[in-house]
Amino acid sequence: xxxxxxxxxxxxxxxxxxxxxxxxxxxxxxxxxxxxxxxxxxxxxxxxxxxxxxxxxxxxxxxxxxxxxxxxxxxxxxxxxxxxxxxxxxxxxxxxxxxxxxxxxxxxxxxxxxxxxxxxxxxxxxxxxxxxxxxxxxxxxxxxxxxxxxxxxxxxxxxxxxxxxxxxxxxxxxxxxxxxxxxxxxxxxxxxxxxxxxxxxxxxxxxxxxxxxxxxxxxxxxxxxxxxxxxxxxxxxxxxxxxxxxxxxxxxxxxxxxxxxxxxxxxxxxxxxxxxxxxxxxxxxxxxxxxxxxxxxxxxxxxxxxxxxxxxxxxxxxxxxxxxxxxxxxxxxxxxxxxxxxxxxxxxxxxxxxxxxxxxxxxxxxxxxxxxxxxxxxxxxxxxxxxxxxxxxxxxxxxxxxxxxxxxxxxxxxxxxxxxxxxxxxxxxxxxxxxxxxxxxxxxxxxxxxxxxxxxxxxxxxxxxxxxxxxxxxxxxxxxxxxxxxxxxxxxxxxxxxxxxxxxxxxxxxxxxxxxxxxxxxxxxxxxxxxxxxxxxxxxxxxxxxxxxxxxxxxxxxxxxxxxxxxxxxxxxxxxxxxxxxxxxxxxxxxxxxxxxxxxxxx
Amino acid sequence: xxxxxxxxxxxxxxxxxxxxxxxxxxxxxxxxxxxxxxxxxxxxxxxxxxxxxxxxxxxxxxxxxxxxxxxxxxxxxxxxxxxxx
Numbered sequence: 001x002x003x004x005x006x007x008x009x010x011x012x013x014x015x016x017x018x019x020x021x022x023x024x025x026x027x028x029x030x031x032x033x034x035x036x037x038x039x040x041x042x043x044x045x046x047x048x049x050x051x052x053x054x055x056x057x058x059x060x061x062x063x064x065x066x067x068x069x070x071x072x073x074x075x076x077x078x079x080x081x082x083x084x085x086x087x088x089x090x091x092x093x094x095x096x097x098x099x100x101x102x103x104x105x106x107x108x109x110x111x112x113x114x115x116x117x118x119x120x121x122x123x124x125x126x127x128x129x130x131x132x133x134x135x136x137x138x139x140x141x142x143x144x145x146x147x148x149x150x151x152x153x154x155x156x157x158x159x160x161x162x163x164x165x166x167x168x169x170x171x172x173x174x175x176x177x178x179x180x181x182x183x184x185x186x187x188x189x190x191x192x193x194x195x196x197x198x199x200x201x202x203x204x205x206x207x208x209x210x211x212x213x214x215x216x217x218x219x220x221x222x223x224x225x226x227x228x229x230x231x232x233x234x235x236x237x238x239x240x241x242x243x244x245x246x247x248x249x250x251x252x253x254x255x256x257x258x259x260x261x262x263x264x265x266x267x268x269x270x271x272x273x274x275x276x277x278x279x280x281x282x283x284x285x286x287x288x289x290x291x292x293x294x295x296x297x298x299x300x301x302x303x304x305x306x307x308x309x310x311x312x313x314x315x316x317x318x319x320x321x322x323x324x325x326x327x328x329x330x331x332x333x334x335x336x337x338x339x340x341x342x343x344x345x346x347x348x349x350x351x352x353x354x355x356x357x358x359x360x361x362x363x364x365x366x367x368x369x370x371x372x373x374x375x376x377x378x379x380x381x382x383x384x385x386x387x388x389x390x391x392x393x394x395x396x397x398x399x400x401x402x403x404x405x406x407x408x409x410x411x412x413x414x415x416x417x418x419x420x421x422x423x424x425x426x427x428x429x430x431x432x433x434x435x436x437x438x439x440x441x442x443x444x445x446x447x448x449x450x451x452x453x454x455x456x457x458x459x460x461x462x463x464x465x466x467x468x469x470x471x472x473x474x475x476x477x478x479x480x481x482x483x484x485x486x487x488x489x490x491x492x493x494x495x496x497x498x499x500x501x502x503x504x505x506x507x508x509x510x511x512x513x514x515x516x517x518x519x520x521x522x523x524x525x526x527x528x529x530x531x532x533x534x535x536x537x538x539x540x541x542x543x544x545x546x547x548x549x550x551x552x553x554x555x556x557x558x559x560x561x562x563x564x565x566x567x568x569x570x571x572x573x574x575x576x577x578x579x580x581x582x583x584x585x586x587x588x589x590x591x592x593x594x595x596x597x598x599x600x601x602x603x
Numbered sequence: 604x605x606x607x608x609x610x611x612x613x614x615x616x617x618x619x620x621x622x623x624x625x626x627x628x629x630x631x632x633x634x635x636x637x638x639x640x641x642x643x644x645x646x647x648x649x650x651x652x653x654x655x656x657x658x659x660x661x662x663x664x665x666x667x668x669x670x671x672x673x674x675x676x677x678x679x680x681x682x683x684x685x686x687x688x
Binding site for chain 2: 277278280281282283284325326329330331332518519522523524525527529530533570571574576578579580583
């Protein structure tokens with residue numbers, strides 16, 4: 001404290017006066033002192049010599065020296081960052097609040113200048129400007145000026161892609177703010193006792209963190225401005241990507257090539273974040289961003305797509321087809337993902353999209369011979385995407401045929417619907433054959449391994465996608481294979497029992513299966529709750545078929561389910577579950593009753 | 604989460620209708636027909652919850668695992684102040 005006071009005393013008074021070059025150093029010292037105090041979360045003890053009001057009343061920052069500019073941008077970012085952190089904690093130092101308000105008030109158009117710094121060729125300046133601007137946007141909340149966003153969107157549309165990484169980063173940081181905030185909230189802020197702080201009062205305590213501080217308002221404004229230009233931006237990038245493949249890294253434009261490649265990837269990642277469930281954006285706000293997804297599909301039909309581009313486009317589609325998180329449990333599905341799913345299935349079926357998959361680095365189908373192991377993650381994501389697309393078109397047809405909800409139990413379809421399902425079944429069969437052949441060419445699975453089994457083997461190193469693919473497989477199977485006149489071959493290929501047994505087998509290799517299942521069920525990093533509901537309902541409804549298919553594995557499978565039932569029962573009794581798990585417990589009791597021959601209804 | 608009740612405006616006086624409920628996600632406004640479907644969906648919006656030991660800061664996915672872990676610090680350790688993150 002004493003040390004800080006001494007430091008403050010050494011600073012000369014910088015009253016409002018014309019600042020010339022020789023005085024820059026003194027102003028910068030003020031910035032340094034304020035920064036130091038900001039990191040301690042309070043500016044109340046600053047001497048009057050540090051004129052808070054003046055530090056952001058600067059103009060023509062573009063002409064500043066590099067070092068000074070970087071210092072200023074970092075300071076702007078720090079100010080907003082601290083203000084945001086204090087707001088999220090519910091108490092803000094009034095001096096910090098004043099300082100951030102001076103910046104946001106933009107009296108000397110400094111924010112507009114920061115926007116223009118984004119396209120500087122110096123990567124340090126553009127990076128610092130990008131971070132500062134994102135935090136200014138978030139901090140400004142209901143004072144966010146639409147013109148700033150319009151200027152930013154204009155850069156996105158007009159500038160060449162090689163220069164756009166910092167611009168894209170601003171959009172990404174603003175729209176995905178929630179995740180960053182959650183990590184930051186781990187650090188508890190300790191403000192000094194003598195700080196003059198203000199408590200923020202919220203009318204509705206249940207309201208979301210984003211809403212509390214108007215951050216959702218910022219996101220909505222950004223989305224609204226961006227969506228007006230989105231189609232043009234997509235077209236610009238698609239054109240660029242189409243021409244990009246012809247460039248090689250050996251040309252003298254190596255730097256541009258690298259930056260262009262980076263911008264493409266960042267652009268696709270931004271799009272992925274916007275449509276992702278985890279970003280928590282309102283579905284009505286992001287509806288518009290689903291419209292042009294088909295444009296990206298054209299790129300996957302072309303040969304020699306770079307594996308990193310392929311992977312990112314597939315990720316974008318996987319997030320857009322939010323099957324296990326949303327569509328699988330919805331009564332009425334959104335039209336946009338269904339359309340994308342139909343397009344995808346068509347491209348796989350008729351345009352041999354899978355042959356273009358750059359699994360290995362070489363010429364020919366799936367990237368050629370067997371010189372290397374190939375990119376397994378790329379294969380996993382592609383397979384998951386196709387399984388999701390199939391599950392969606394099947395659910396869409398089933399929904400159209402019935403006004404009932406999303407349960408996938410057997411139902412009596414009318415003849416007309418049955419005919420429609422037969423056509424879809426034939427398409428699905430064709431696509432699954434191509435998928436099976438592709439996976440077996442890429443991975444060394446035995447020819448007799450069925451999809452139901454290799455799905456578990458292929459995804460065994462990634463829990464989240466493993467569970468997603470299992471849900472897709474069981475949903476495809478339950479609708480297609482258990483209707484009248486279904487293809488017997490499909491029932492064998494997609495057998496849910498085979499997948500479940502294989503899944504338990506995989507879990508049991510090194511660990512306690514029960515512990516792993518509980519981790520999956522109670523954690524929110526996979527969609528295991530949905531899978532266990534689906535498989536338990538299947539076991540209850542088709543007990544005889546299940547017990548026959550399990551063969552020698554029936555006893556171990558049912559021991560696992562019994563043990564899970566006991567653990568869940570204990571957890572529920574001790575109130576240690578993070579959500580209502582009674583429906584799962586009821587199904588487990590029913591399954592175990594069927595095994596032991598006890599009718600649970602009689603209990 | 605909130606539910607919207609939809610009534611058949613033309614026929615609800617003539618015969619008793621099954622009330623169709625719509626459950627709306629508070630994060631993204633997507634709608635679901637069943638309460639449990641909404642629960643399944645909304646879990647995807649939540650950040651991953653970890654339960655952290657206040658003695659050694661080791662984190663666990665489950666509360667029961669944390670309770671079990673606590674006993675390793677001291678047999679007389681008092682249960683019940685889990686620090687939920």
